Amino acid sequence: MPNKKRWSDKELNEFKKVLDGKKDKALQEMGLSKNLADDILKNNSVNSIYSSHIADAASDQEQLEKAYYWVARDNKHLQYLLRAMEMIEQKTFGVCLSCEQLIEKERLMEVPHTTKCFSCKSSI
Numbered sequence: 001m002p003n004k005k006r007w008s009d010k011e012l013n014e015f016k017k018v019l020d021g022k023k024d025k026a027l028q029e030m031g032l033s034k035n036l037a038d039d040i041l042k043n044n045s046v047n048s049i050y051s052s053h054i055a056d057a058a059s060d061q062e063q064l065e066k067a068y069y070w071v072a073r074d075n076k077h078l079q080y081l082l083r084a085m086e087m088i089e090q091k092t093f094g095v096c097l098s099c100e101q102l103i104e105k106e107r108l109m110e111v112p113h114t115t116k117c118f119s120c121k122s123s124i
């Protein structure tokens with residue numbers, strides 16, 4: 001196959017712009033989640049000295065676990081976006097790994113890191 005399918009540079013640039021926006025948002029969200037975790041940690045250490053309420057301590061712990069979960073989730077999301085941007089650089093972005101056809105644009109805008117087109121994904 002001499003000419004593999006790929007998106008044009010112009011379209012790849014368009015995708016890149018969308019991804020840049022998503023990346024900024026992801027970084028922001030991760031920052032918020034981290035701040036939340038830090039706040040809970042700070043409050044937690046103060047509370048544990050003065051408070052003997054086991055119920056409160058438990059809910060702090062739950063809050064903290066939730067915040068860490070958010071940080072991990074946001075970080076994962078960010079890694080996906082970075083991987084998608086790498087694929088843009090290599091011009092392999094948006095091509096289905098199974099059938100080597102271009103992946104639907106709407107799908108790429110929604111899930112930029114996807115490596116399978118809709119029909120391949122649903123045929124699993």
Ligand SMILES: [Zn+2]
Nearest residue numbers: 096099117120
């Ligand atoms: Zn496919």
